[in-house]
Each structure stands twice: as C-alpha cells, then as structure tokens.
Amino acid sequence: MTERKCILTGDRADPAMLIRLAVGPEGQILPDLRAKAPGRGAWIGVSRPELESALAKGKLKAALARAFKTGELQIPDTLPDLIEQGLRKALLDRLGLEARASMLLTGSEKIDVACRKGDVRLLLHASDAAADGNRKLDQALRVGQDAEGTDLAGITLPVDRDALSMAMGRDNVVHIAITDSRAAARLRGAIGRLESYLGCATEAPAHGEPASTDAPGVG
Known part of the structure; x- marks a missing residue:
C-alpha cells in the first residue's frame, strides 16, 4: 500500500505502522487494525499518551469530523485501550x-x-x-x-x-x-x-522501499 497521512499530526508513513480507525454501523469509531473494514477510514500514527491527550482535548473528534465530513460520530472513552x-x-x-x-x-x-x-x-x-x-x-x-x-x-x-x-x-x-x-x-x-x-520502540521494522507520498490520510 502507499503511504497514509496521520489525521492528528499530518505526518505520512507506511500504513503497516499506523492505526486505521473505521466507523461502525451506529456511528461509533473503532480500531481497524487489519485495515479490512469496508468504507472510509482515517489513519493515526501517534503514541497512546498522545492519543489520550488528543481525545481529552477534543482534537481527535475534530480531526475525525474533518476526515469523515460529519460530526455524528461516537468516540468511546476506551478507544486507547481497545487499540492496545x-x-x-x-x-x-x-x-x-x-x-x-x-x-x-x-x-x-x-x-x-x-x-x-x-x-x-x-x-x-x-x-x-x-x-x-x-x-x-x-x-x-x-x-x-x-x-x-x-x-x-x-x-x-x-x-x-x-x-x-x-x-x-x-x-x-x-x-x-x-x-x-x-x-x-x-x-x-x-x-x-x-x-x-x-512509546517504547526499540527497533524499527523494515517495510521495503519508500512508498508514494501523495496518498491521502483517509481511505
């Protein structure tokens, strides 16, 4: 896959190192770790402490609203736990x-x-x-x-x-x-x-040649 952009930082990376968030049938945001869920998705590439901060300050909700072009989303407080x-x-x-x-x-x-x-x-x-x-x-x-x-x-x-x-x-x-x-x-x-x-990475895995930097952060 081509690179994806983190909706919180704007940084681009191999999707194998990012987390895809998808919208459930009732508008709930859930982690899609295998990137297999149908429909649109949004990608994040931050550590758990950074995600918790973005969730508490409303930055995650705002970023998801822009990515999915709707504010009718339900973000569970347990999202950081679910991802871990x-x-x-x-x-x-x-x-x-x-x-x-x-x-x-x-x-x-x-x-x-x-x-x-x-x-x-x-x-x-x-x-x-x-x-x-x-x-x-x-x-x-x-x-x-x-x-x-x-x-x-x-x-x-x-x-x-x-x-x-x-x-x-x-x-x-x-x-x-x-x-x-x-x-x-x-x-x-x-x-x-x-x-x-x-937030404790000790070794960066190799994922082959660099991919295109033109891919969007939603998909």
Whole structure:
C-alpha cells in the first residue's frame, strides 16, 4: 500500500505502522487494525499518551469530523485501550502462528546453541525475564553474528512470560529465537506497531522501499 497521512499530526508513513480507525454501523469509531473494514477510514500514527491527550482535548473528534465530513460520530472513552489490546493480541497471535509453523525455538539451552551457530534471525525476551539470562543469550547472539563488542541484543517485549506461554501453547516461555528470516520480518512488524503505540520502540521494522507520498490520510 502507499503511504497514509496521520489525521492528528499530518505526518505520512507506511500504513503497516499506523492505526486505521473505521466507523461502525451506529456511528461509533473503532480500531481497524487489519485495515479490512469496508468504507472510509482515517489513519493515526501517534503514541497512546498522545492519543489520550488528543481525545481529552477534543482534537481527535475534530480531526475525525474533518476526515469523515460529519460530526455524528461516537468516540468511546476506551478507544486507547481497545487499540492496545488489539495490538497485543495481534503480536501474540503472530507468535502463536509462527510457533505452530515451527519457525521459532524456546528454551534457553536450545536458543544458546542456535545463537552461537548463527541460525537466529531475531531474539526476543519476555518483559519479566531475568537480566542475567538476557545477557547470556544476547552475548551468544553476538558471537553467532560475529558482532562481539557491539550493542547487538535481543528485543525485550512489552509482554510477560505468562502471556507468551498462553499464546504459544508452551510452558514457561521466557526467551524466543526466530530462525526464519521471513518470520522474523513479520514479527518485527507486529512488535514495532505495539512498541510505537506504547512509546517504547526499540527497533524499527523494515517495510521495503519508500512508498508514494501523495496518498491521502483517509481511505
């Protein structure tokens, strides 16, 4: 898809990193995270704190009224929560899919071996993983990537081990190693969207060549 414009900031970006808002059958504004809902939509590319501020000050309502050319819209107070819940679910669902497709490894010993062999394309840590365990696997990753002495490290997810374990159908998932490059790219996208929204982005996912800058923010 071509770039879209955030209705709050005017900035343009890849839609994979934005949030589409759509109008429900009764005029309610709802997140359309997969950008599949029929009809017109409006795009936002701000963090949760910025969205909450825009919602409280009426800026979001005004921007949506301009985008949809109507003031007869219902914006739920829970919209920031709905977006965060949806982004978390999208990330966990993606991890579950990759696990079922055997695109990843769990278990510190298996991950350590794969890291040192250079087979790991993406290393992930649960938010409540022990710092010592993270350091050991990060070092193994650097060894396998011939990057000793650099700051190369895994990504600490904004998701704890209980949520990871439930999503993947495995016990005590604390660390995850992605061994397939395409799976790693898919997960970087899901992680990047959530972290960007939470205001804690640690790694910007790649989305290919820059797109056209002439696309509107509504669609």
